[in-house]
Amino acid sequence: xxxxxxxxxxxxxxxxxxxxxxxxxxxxxxxxxxxxxxxxxxxxxxxxxxxxxxxxxxxxxxxxxxxxxxxxxxxxxxxxxxxxxxxxxxxxxxxxxxxxxxxxxxxxxxxxxxxxxxxxxxxxxxxxxxxxxxxxxxxxxxxxxxxxxxxxxxxxxxxxxxxxxxxxxxxxxxxxxxxxxxxxxxxxxxxxxxxxxxxxxxxxxxxxxxxxxxxxxxxxxxxxxxxxxxxxxx
Amino acid sequence: xxxxxxxxxxxxxxxxxxxxxxxxxxxxxxxxxxxxxxxxxxxxxxxxxxxxxxxxxxxxxxxxxxxxxxxxxxxxxxxxxxxxxxxxxxxxxxxxxxxxxxxxxxxxxxxxxxxxxxxxxxxxxxxxxxxxxxxxxxxxxxxxxxxxxxxxxxxxxxxxxxxxxxxxxxxxxxxxxxxxxxxxxxxxxxxxx
Numbered sequence: 001x002x003x004x005x006x007x008x009x010x011x012x013x014x015x016x017x018x019x020x021x022x023x024x025x026x027x028x029x030x031x032x033x034x035x036x037x038x039x040x041x042x043x044x045x046x047x048x049x050x051x052x053x054x055x056x057x058x059x060x061x062x063x064x065x066x067x068x069x070x071x072x073x074x075x076x077x078x079x080x081x082x083x084x085x086x087x088x089x090x091x092x093x094x095x096x097x098x099x100x101x102x103x104x105x106x107x108x109x110x111x112x113x114x115x116x117x118x119x120x121x122x123x124x125x126x127x128x129x130x131x132x133x134x135x136x137x138x139x140x141x142x143x144x145x146x147x148x149x150x151x152x153x154x155x156x157x158x159x160x161x162x163x164x165x166x167x168x169x170x171x172x173x174x175x176x177x178x179x180x181x182x183x184x185x186x187x188x189x190x191x192x193x194x195x196x197x198x199x200x201x202x203x204x205x206x207x208x209x210x211x212x213x214x215x216x217x218x219x220x221x222x223x224x225x226x227x228x229x230x231x232x233x234x
Numbered sequence: 235x236x237x238x239x240x241x242x243x244x245x246x247x248x249x250x251x252x253x254x255x256x257x258x259x260x261x262x263x264x265x266x267x268x269x270x271x272x273x274x275x276x277x278x279x280x281x282x283x284x285x286x287x288x289x290x291x292x293x294x295x296x297x298x299x300x301x302x303x304x305x306x307x308x309x310x311x312x313x314x315x316x317x318x319x320x321x322x323x324x325x326x327x328x329x330x331x332x333x334x335x336x337x338x339x340x341x342x343x344x345x346x347x348x349x350x351x352x353x354x355x356x357x358x359x360x361x362x363x364x365x366x367x368x369x370x371x372x373x374x375x376x377x378x379x380x381x382x383x384x385x386x387x388x389x390x391x392x393x394x395x396x397x398x399x400x401x402x403x404x405x406x407x408x409x410x411x412x413x414x415x416x417x418x419x420x421x422x423x424x425x426x427x
Contacts, residue, residue: 023313030288048395052358079291086291092316093372093388104395118288176289194289216339 021230023185024124027095027219028088029102031207033114037069040080050104076101099215103208113202119195119215121222124182125230133187139232140179156180164195172198177225191229193222314386316374322389324367327352332363336371355389362391 041064046056055073062070070079075094079086089098106112127133137155146153157180164173174196182188195218199206320336325347327333332352338344355363362369369391376386 028290030290032286032288050393050395052393054358084291088290091314093314093319093370093374093390096321096370097390097392100392100394104393108395116286116288118290120288120290122290178289192290196288 021125021127022123022226023126023188024090024122025092026088026090026122027098028086028118028120028122029098029211030118030120031085031102031106031114032083032116033085033112033202035080035082035085035112036066037080037082038064038066039109040064040069040071040078040085042071042073045101045105048104048108050101095219096216099211103211106204106208110204112204114199114204114207115202116199117197117207117210119197119210119218120192121219121226122190122192123223123226124185125189125191125226126185127187127189130187133181133189136189136230136232137181140229164197175225177229179229189230191226193225195222312376312378314372314374314376314388316372318373320371322348322369322371324363324365324369326365327363334369339370350389354387355391359389359391362393368392 042051042056042059042061045051046053051073058073060072062072064071068079068081070077072078075091076087076089076098087098087102089095127136141155141158143153157178159176159178161174161176164175176192176194176196178190178192178194180190180192182190184190197207197210317340319339321339322334322336325333325335330352331349332355333347333349335345335347338346352360352363355369359369369389372388372390374386376384378384
């Protein structure tokens, strides 16, 4: 280990504690269109300088066929079918790089026809207790209507949809918020915020523009939505 | 709230280990002992695409003859909690030091010039640490499952595909058009490629 010569004025950095309830934080970019899965191989990414050589060398290749390609490296997992491109990271320090990787990939595959894109943030929150876990379920899906219909009704999954807000502009873009019991944290809540963009005329450039201009804001907004829902337990 | 089949499986893994949970798998999925590429799973898969959904897919394609079962859902061994993140641009590499301009992404508006050792940069990213190179710098806590917390810092360089001939031609045309619109005269011969 060499000597440290960091001279940053650390006093300006706020070492505040973030809310501790968010246990697992993932992001995914889904693109619908027409893809050639065979291309999506670690060697192709390495050859184009999109991932580190050692990442490509250590990639866990699950399958590569003309119909589907799946592989993962330390920080992301990629699954490409003929009509869908899915890339996901569970590492918050790589959220920005996920977008860079998709931008880099489709800057090279510039004639790919695309029809829709989803920018997703998936969060698992740990709840203080089983009571607060149930309280949240009761708050967002009141059980009154189910009395006499089901015995001991319980919320398994709920999806709410609303249009994406853009000033003075009609849009088909929507936000879907899915709330479920977390399969990974007990007692926990899983919130998946899906920002869905319709892409007209197979306009790949629009996809790249949204990623360049909106990815960071989408992630921040998705977190705000989740925080707002979690607050409802109180 | 109710737990999902995935959670039930995860709990089973927690209680009895993966091998036993596998034996008990028929409690949690509808048709455990058949090839997953059934009409039913194909139908679900096609309908998912037909809806045009861009949510993270739940149906994971698996190789033939592999049982379709919920993924192992163990808690991660550690998690990096980002407290502060910066986007930086390398200004100069001098000896073992890297001078850079960093912009706070957590509190927009904060810009600072910093100098740090190139030892801070992972070996595989050092080739990208040249003037103009862009990186992300994360400061936070690395929380381990056993409860230990480490204060941690990570510098990761952005990667873009190499410039292609046609990209350079396009950029040159754009620059020429801009120069023309601004009414400037081109004197710098380095503009020629």
